[in-house]
Structures are given as structure tokens and as C-alpha cells.
Amino acid sequence: MKILVAVKRVVDYNVKVRAKADGSGVETANVKMSMNPFDEIAIEEAVRLQEAGKAKEIVAVSLGVAACQDTIRTALAMGADRGILVETDAELQPLAVAKLLKAVVEKEQPDLLILGKQAIDDDANQTGQMLAALLGWSQGTFASKVEIGAGEINVTREVDGGLETVAVKLPAVITTDLRLNEPRFVKLPNIMKAKKKPLAVLKPDELGVDVAPRLVTLKVQEPPKRQAGIKVDTVAILVDKLRNEAHVI
Amino acid sequence: MPVCSSEPVPARPNANGLKTMPHSNEPAVLLDGIRAFIDPAHVRIDPDSGLNYGRDWTRLYTPNPLAVVLPGSVDQAQQLVRYANDHRLALVPSGGRTGLSGAAVACQGEIVVSLERMNQILEFDPVDRSVTCQAGVVTEAVQNFARDHGLYYPVDFASRGSSQIGGNIATNAGGIKVIRYGLTRNWITGLKVITGRGDLLELNRGLIKNASGYDLRHLFIGSEGTLGLIVEATLQLTRPLREPVVMVLGVPDLDSLMSLYHVFRNKLELSAFEFFSETALRYVLKKGLHRPFDVATPYYVLIEFDNLEQLHTDTALALFEQCAEQGWLADGVISQSESQAKELWRLREDISESIAEYQPYKNDLAVRISRAPAFLAEADALLTREYPDFEVLWYGHIGDGNLHINILKPAELDPAAFITKCGAVSEHLFGVLQQYGGSISAEHGVGLTKKPYLNYTRNETEISYLRAIKQVFDPNGVMNPGKIFDSHNDA
Numbered sequence: 001m002k003i004l005v006a007v008k009r010v011v012d013y014n015v016k017v018r019a020k021a022d023g024s025g026v027e028t029a030n031v032k033m034s035m036n037p038f039d040e041i042a043i044e045e046a047v048r049l050q051e052a053g054k055a056k057e058i059v060a061v062s063l064g065v066a067a068c069q070d071t072i073r074t075a076l077a078m079g080a081d082r083g084i085l086v087e088t089d090a091e092l093q094p095l096a097v098a099k100l101l102k103a104v105v106e107k108e109q110p111d112l113l114i115l116g117k118q119a120i121d122d123d124a125n126q127t128g129q130m131l132a133a134l135l136g137w138s139q140g141t142f143a144s145k146v147e148i149g150a151g152e153i154n155v156t157r158e159v160d161g162g163l164e165t166v167a168v169k170l171p172a173v174i175t176t177d178l179r180l181n182e183p184r185f186v187k188l189p190n191i192m193k194a195k196k197k198p199l200a201v202l203k204p205d206e207l208g209v210d211v212a213p214r215l216v217t218l219k220v221q222e223p224p225k226r227q228a229g230i231k232v233d234t235v236a237i238l239v240d241k242l243r244n245e246a247h248v249i
Numbered sequence: 250m251p252v253c254s255s256e257p258v259p260a261r262p263n264a265n266g267l268k269t270m271p272h273s274n275e276p277a278v279l280l281d282g283i284r285a286f287i288d289p290a291h292v293r294i295d296p297d298s299g300l301n302y303g304r305d306w307t308r309l310y311t312p313n314p315l316a317v318v319l320p321g322s323v324d325q326a327q328q329l330v331r332y333a334n335d336h337r338l339a340l341v342p343s344g345g346r347t348g349l350s351g352a353a354v355a356c357q358g359e360i361v362v363s364l365e366r367m368n369q370i371l372e373f374d375p376v377d378r379s380v381t382c383q384a385g386v387v388t389e390a391v392q393n394f395a396r397d398h399g400l401y402y403p404v405d406f407a408s409r410g411s412s413q414i415g416g417n418i419a420t421n422a423g424g425i426k427v428i429r430y431g432l433t434r435n436w437i438t439g440l441k442v443i444t445g446r447g448d449l450l451e452l453n454r455g456l457i458k459n460a461s462g463y464d465l466r467h468l469f470i471g472s473e474g475t476l477g478l479i480v481e482a483t484l485q486l487t488r489p490l491r492e493p494v495v496m497v498l499g500v501p502d503l504d505s506l507m508s509l510y511h512v513f514r515n516k517l518e519l520s521a522f523e524f525f526s527e528t529a530l531r532y533v534l535k536k537g538l539h540r541p542f543d544v545a546t547p548y549y550v551l552i553e554f555d556n557l558e559q560l561h562t563d564t565a566l567a568l569f570e571q572c573a574e575q576g577w578l579a580d581g582v583i584s585q586s587e588s589q590a591k592e593l594w595r596l597r598e599d600i601s602e603s604i605a606e607y608q609p610y611k612n613d614l615a616v617r618i619s620r621a622p623a624f625l626a627e628a629d630a631l632l633t634r635e636y637p638d639f640e641v642l643w644y645g646h647i648g649d650g651n652l653h654i655n656i657l658k659p660a661e662l663d664p665a666a667f668i669t670k671c672g673a674v675s676e677h678l679f680g681v682l683q684q685y686g687g688s689i690s691a692e693h694g695v696g697l698t699k700k701p702y703l704n705y706t707r708n709e710t711e712i713s714y715l716r717a718i719k720q721v722f723d724p725n726g727v728m729n730p731g732k733i734f735d736s737h738n739d740a
Contacts, residue, residue: 014587016396032492034586074585185541185582185589188496188569 001148001170002057003046004110005080006101007039009064009071010121023219026121035071038116040078041176044183045146046114047079054148057081059108063092063100069199076194077186083199084108088211090204094122096211098130103207105135110171112153117142117175128175138168142177279336280316283360286328291319291366302363303341303355305348306408307698308608309668314341314355321366323441323449323480329362330478331447333727341729342474344416345387347408349611350696352420352473352732359730362478364415370394371481379438379455381483384415391484401489403430407598415479421471423692425598428648429520430487432692434470439483442469445476445723455483468718473694474729476722490520492556495590496565498572498581499546500524503622505577506548510618510648512572513552516564521553522648523597529642529655532603533596541596542580550647551597553590600644600655607657608664609642610671614682615691618650624685625652628678632656636674651691654678672701679705695733703734 011017012032020027035043049055060075062068063086072083086100105113118125132139140146140155144163147154156165158177168174204211232238242249284292293299294316303312315338320326333340339359346353355361367383370391374380378400382391388402389409395402404417406424416422418440422433430436439455452466453459469476500506510522527547534540541549556562565583572578584590616624625643632641638659645653656674658667679689679702688706689699703712712734719736722728726736 012587014591030491032587034588037586037588077585182539185497185593186585187542188498188566188581188583189573191566191583192570 001049001055001112002059002108002110003049003055003112003114004059004061004101004105004108005039005042005046005075006097006113006115006127007043007060007062007071007075008036008116008119008121009033009062009068010036010119013037013120019220019222023221025217025220033067033070035074036116036119036121038118038120038176038178039075040183041178041180042114042116042174043075043078043080044181045143045174045176047184048181049146049148050079055112059084059110061086061101061104063088063097065089072199073191073194074186076197076199077190078184079190080197082197085199085201086204086207087201088204090211091213092211093213093215094124094126095130095214096209097127098134099209100204100207100211101127101131102134103209104202105131107207112170113137113173115173115175117177128173132173135171135173138170138172139174140166140168140172141175143174144177144179146174146180276315279338282332282336283316283318283329286332287318287320287325291321293317293319299361302343302346302361305346305351305353305696307349307351307354307696309698310351310354310356312354312356313358314361315358317343317361317363319363319366323367323443326362326364326367326478326480327443327447327449329360330443330445330727333360334445334447334725337725338727339730340478340727342415342419342478344384344413344419345408345411346416347412348416348420348696349613349693350473350690350698352694352696352729353416354697357731364413364478364480367480368413373398374455377455378486379483380486381439381455381481382414383481384413384418384479386414388412388414388417395486396489398486399489400486402436402484402486404433404436407601414482414484418470418479418482419472419474420692420694423646423649423651425521425523425594425646427646427651428522429518434467436485437466437470437482438485439481440466440469440479441481442476443478443480445719445725445728450477453483468722471694473696473732475719475732477728490555493520493553493587493590494556494562494565495521495584495593496552496569496581497541497593497596498550498552498569499542499544499579500548500550500577501546501579503548503626505575506550506647507619507622508575508577509550509552509572512568512577513554513565514648516568517554517561519552519554519648521551521646523551523645524647525549525551525597525600525644526642528640529600529604529644530596532642533599536599536603538592538595538599541582541593544580546579549596551593553594597644600642601653604642604655604657608667609655609657610667610674611693612654612675612678612689613691613693614652614654614678614687614689616650616652616682616685616687618648620685620687621647621650621652624681624687628654628681631677631681632674635677636670639674646691649691675702697732700732700734 012034018027046058058080060080061084115128142157143155144158145156298317299314302317303314341355341359341361343353343361343363364385368385370382372381392402403426417433440452640657642655683705689702
């Protein structure tokens with residue numbers, strides 16, 4: 001089985017994100033960028049499948065600026081076999097990403113796609129679903145467990161009130177939830193090896209995809225500052241405040 | 250549990266030769282006097298407050314303070330010290346109570362002075378890159394404040410979320426970034442203190458250079474509350490690390506550890522070089538963390554450097570290859586994101602907490618960096634030989650010669666018997682340490698736990714100077730009596 005995993009370069013999870021002063025977006029200049037954490041989980045899952053003898057080749061794909069190569073190199077160091085960068089400076093929205101990935105899928109012919117359920121920068125949670133629809137493939141989203149069977153994959157999903165397991169036929173799209181696995185650390189020798197693994201660079205034009213944005217961002221602003229809490233001396237005062245100030249009881 | 254083994258609350262003639270003024274020694278009356286200048290709500294005598302504020306992280310002593318007083322201003326703090334002089338009351342300054350040497354323990358009827366209400370950041374100066382704050386500000390709050398202003402306060406350690414700046418200064422706190430940034434002492438440009446006499450002194454006023462006589466500021470840094478109360482501080486800030494990258498390497502032996510230190514330090518500006526043993530790692534893993542890599546090695550080092558440009562990561566990779574060829578390391582991982590950097594740090598930082606339930610006997614030793622492996626090997630051999638039934642964990646800031654040794658209490662051993670036995674261990678260990686010219690406390694301070702061993706690091710003549718200095722600042726012995734050393738009146 002050949003697995004294709006999409007990895008996105010996003011503002012590092014630990015960075016305190018700030019809105020740009022003009023409200024046009026989030027400040028990314030001089031900000032640490034890393035792989036989207038859900039995509040780390042996607043790569044980890046693919047590598048585990050390969051280590052278990054269930055997958056033959058893992059291809060890591062990233063879309064965006066040239067620096068996305070760093071993200072692909074991380075994926076290669078974690079265990080992916082080769083990388084593809086679809087390089088563009090354009091803003092990529094989920095539909096364009098899904099179309100680009102569809103074009104890459106048509107070139108690469110993988111059996112399974114693993115994507116993060118969402119990226120932590122835009123929280124869109126759309127790409128996996130759109131891509132499955134465009135390809136006409138089965139989809140198992142929000143996966144917390146993946147079991148490969150014959151021609152079929154059991155995907156356990158965390159839903160309200162419990163777990164739901166769906167059987168999806170290959171080829172399929174799986175999107176990863178937080179509890180699917182814990183990604184490994186990258187071993188230093190593997191970084192050396194990753195430098196020698198092939199990384200192809202394509203352009204959206206070569207894939208015949210129009211990536212022009214369809215949505216317009218009106219404004220990005222920071223959430224209102226939280227008011228500092230207070231300490232109350234007695235339970236009676238607390239109850240009074242909850243009743244008469246907060247109006248929650 | 251042992252109680253404090255020092256002198257009772259002093260009731261002696263003061264420096265002017267006057268007898269203690271005639272007064273009722275009734276605690277209630279004494280406390281009423283304090284309530285005259287500090288809001289009675291902040292003069293606490295309930296047992297919970299006493300237990301909570303009367304100790305630090307050590308659990309060797311039974312807290313027994315007369316009261317816990319929380320002044321709300323410099324003026325109130327000063328009145329309190331003067332009142333203590335008038336009535337011969339002993340004061341125990343208290344910060345975040347994360348100390349590990351018992352310096353903030355009140356177990357003989359003292360008054361605990363908590364500055365936690367004095368927790369305001371007073372002034373920020375972007376040109377000086379300095380921040381002035383009250384002593385009760387939590388370390389992490391200063392770090393966050395600096396970060397919000399694009400700067401960095403580099404004194405950092407695992408208890409950052411509880412410890413307070415005043416306590417950091419009183420212990421000259423070190424931590425995990427000393428190799429690059431030095432100790433708390435390096436970052437204090439001004440102090441406002443109330444001496445044990447009750448005088449308010451403004452020391453150094455934020456100056457970088459000041460060659461006008463003795464720098465009293467530095468006496469208060471590391472004084473463990475024995476000279477006076479630190480009430481305000483001006484801290485220097487610096488440029489933050491741009492992109493800290495963390496590596497954890499598996500190391501086969503101590504000599505390799507030093508080779509790695511030498512090689513990596515020559516080529517990269519390291520902001521941390523920490524080590525821990527496989528035995529220590531096992532306790533962290535029990536708490537749910539994962540092994541950084543499959544191979545288990547006797548020791549691990551955690552190296553942090555600032556990836557100012559890609560070049561530095563490339564250098565680190567080249568050094569890794571070079572050291573692997575030499576057999577100095579077995580395997581290693583490198584962080585790919587800040588989250589991973591933090592996760593890797595947890596392997597080292599969580600050790601202390603993960604072994605807390607085993608009531609470890611802690612020592613915090615310092616030797617010159619170059620002598621660390623030899624000392625460690627000799628000390629480890631000694632412990633294995635003399636105390637085969639003790640589990641000994643080593644970890645620490647080996648990049649600055651600071652080794653933390655933790656001996657876990659065997660489950661079947663009674664705590665008191667364990668402590669007695671560990672006292673014997675200390676004698677043994679400090680004997681070796683003395684041969685290496687080391688210190689019995691690198692950064693935790695002497696407090697109560699190390700007091701019996703001060704002479705391993707400081708000779709009698711030197712200690713007599715320490716006592717004389719104490720006498721100048723605190724002639725009536727009201728400030729944290731019985732900590733570091735017994736004052737000369739009682740010695």
C-alpha cells in the first residue's frame with residue numbers, strides 16, 4: 001500500500017499568536033513555524049503502518065512557500081520516504097488545497113491518504129472532506145484508531161457520547177484526531193538521512209489547478225481580554241455574586 | 250519529625266544595651282500590636298495558614314509559627330521589622346515556599362512574613378531594559394511580562410510558577426539557564442531592602458556601573474533572609490532566544506559526557522547543558538512521558554541552543570555525527586517545534602516532582618565543571634559501596650558544575666531512621682566533596698538542612714566574618730534566626 005500524507009507549515013503551537021495591526025491577518029514575520037500537530041500525527045500513523053508491514057511507501061506532500069521544504073524534511077526524518085512540494089506564494093484556501101492534493105493523487109496513485117483533521121492556524125476542518133468528495137473516495141474523519149483489514153480500514157472516531165467505528169473501503173481519506181497516536185521525536189541520524197531523500201518541487205500551473213482564493217477575510221482581531229478574577233471571603237458572598245452579578249444560578 | 254535545632258526566639262539586650270522593654274509576652278498582645286499597623290485580616294493565626302506558610306518544600310520539620318503576617322506595603326514591612334526589634338520577635342521571610350533547604354521554615358514560634366500581597370510590577374524601562382517589581386511577584390509573571398515586551402528574564406527553573414522574585418534573590422537562584430546567563434545575581438541591578446535593624450536601604454538603584462564603595466546589594470543576594478527583608482527589586486532583562494532547539498543525547502559514560510560538553514560548547518552558544526541518569530529517567534517515564542529513543546543509556550544530556558540561523562542546526566548535526574563516531578553518544582533526538590522542545594525539557598524538569606512521593610533526601614552540590622565526572626564517579630562508587638540498599642539518582646546542571654543527588658527512601662524504612670542514615674551519607678559525601686574543593690550547596694542555599702555541614706565549604710575564620718556581617722545588619726537577631734549558621738551570641 002502506498003500512503004500519501006499532507007503536511008502543513010503553520011505558526012508553532014507554542015507561539016502566542018498576534019493579530020496584525022491592520023486586521024488583515026495573523027503576524028507571521030519572525031515567528032517560529034512548525035508542522036501542524038495533527039499532521040505530525042498523520043505522519044506518525046503512516047510510519048507505524050509501514051513499520052507494521054502494512055505500507056510500502058510514504059509520500060509527504062506540502063503546499064505553499066519554499067520554506068515548506070523544512071516541514072517536508074521533518075516528515076522525511078520521521079520516516080516518510082520522499083517528499084513533494086507544490087510551491088506557491090499564493091494564499092491557499094481549503095478548496096484550493098483539496099484540488100491541488102487531488103492533482104497530486106492523480107499523479108501518485110496512492111491507496112490511502114492521511115491528513116490532519118484540521119490545521120491549527122485556520123481551524124477550517126474542510127480539506128480532508130472536500131478532497132474525499134472530489135476524488136469520490138471513502139472517508140474516515142476524526143480517527144482515534146486505525147486498523148487495516150483486507151481492502152478495508154476500520155476507523156474509530158470520537159463522537160459525542162462515545163466511539164463510532166466505520167469501515168471504509170480503499171482508496172480512502174483518513175483525517176487524524178489528537179488521540180490517534182503520540183508522534184515520535186526526530187532522531188538526529190534520521191535528519192542526516194532525510195537530507196538525502198528525494199524531494200520534488202511542482203508548481204500549481206503544472207498541475208493545472210487554479211488556486212485563486214474564493215473567500216475574502218474581512219477582519220482578524222484578538223479576542224477581548226479576560227477580566228482578572230477576584231477572591232471572595234465566604235460561600236455566601238460567592239452564591240450572592242453568582243446569583244446577582246453573574247446571573248448563572 | 251525533628252524540630253529545628255537552633256536557638257529559641259531571642260530575648261536579649263539590644264545593641265544599645267537596653268533591656269527588652271517590659272511588655273507582656275502574651276502572643277495575643279504581641280499580635281494585637283501588629284494589628285495596629287497591618288490589617289487584622291492579614292495577621293493570621295489559624296493552623297492551616299501556619300502549616301501552609303510555615304514551611305517550604307522540605308518536609309523534615311514541623312511548622313509552628315506564632316503567626317503569618319502579610320504586609321501590603323514597604324511601609325508596613327518596615328514597621329513590622331521595627332516592631333520585631335522592639336519586642337524581640339523572630340521573623341521568617343517567606344516567598345513562594347519552593348525552597349529545598351528549610352530556609353523559609355518557621356518551626357520555633359516565629360512570625361512568618363509573606364510578601365505575596367506585594368506582587369505588583371512597578372515600572373518598566375525599555376531603554377534600560379529593566380523592570381522594577383515588588384518582592385512577591387511570581388517568577389513566571391516576570392518572565393511573561395518580559396516576553397510581552399519582547400524581552401526575556403533568563404533565570405528559569407521548574408518551580409517558576411510558584412517561586413517569587415524576593416525568594417529568588419534571597420537564595421541567588423540558579424536553574425536551567427545558568428550556563429549561558431548566570432545566576433540571579435547577574436540580573437539584579439537594584440534592591441530595596443529593610444535591614445534587620447529596620448532601616449530602608451535603596452541599593453544600587455538600577456545602575457550598571459557603580460564603583461562607589463561596598464556593593465551591599467550583593468550581600469543581600471543569597472542572604473536567605475538573615476540580613477533583612479527584600480521588598481523591591483530592579484531586574485535586568487535581555488533579548489529572548491530566537492528559536493530554542495533542544496537535543497537529548499544518550500551517553501554511555503561520564504567521560505563521554507564531558508567530551509560532549511567540550512565539543513558542543515566550543516561550537517555553539519549553549520543555553521543549557523543538563524544531565525540525568527537512566528535511573529532518574531525511569532521515574533519520569535512512570536508518570537507517562539515517553540522515552541526519547543529506544544536505546545537506554547546510563548546517562549542522558551539535554552542540550553539547548555539558539556537556532557539563530559539554519560547554520561547552527563547544521564553545526565549541531567555535524568557535531569552529533571562526529572561524537573557518534575567517537576562513541577561518546579549512542580543515540581539522540583532533536584526538537585522540531587517548540588512543543589517538542591518543551592516535551593523534551595520535561596524529561597529533565599519533571600524528575601524532581603516524579604520522585605517526590607519517595608521522600609527523597611536531596612543534595613545540591615557544586616564542583617568545578619572539569620572535576621564533575623571524577624567527583625561523580627567517586628561519590629557514586631562510595632554510595633554504592635556504603636549504602637547498597639539506597640537508590641541514588643543523579644541529575645543536574647552539569648554544564649555549570651551543579652549536581653543534584655537524590656536518595657529515595659526505601660519503602661520499608663521509617664522516615665526518621667532514613668533521615669538519620671542520610672545524615673551519615675552527607676558526612677561521607679561532603680568528605681569527598683571537600684577534597685574536590687566543592688560546595689555543599691550550589692543553588693538551594695544552606696537554610697536548616699545544610700547548616701551542620703557549612704564547615705565543609707567555609708572555614709571557621711570565614712564563618713566568623715559571615716557572623717560579623719549578620720551582626721551589622723541584624724544586631725538583635727530578628728531576621729530568620731538559626732538559618733545558615735547560629736549567630737555568634739549562641740554559638
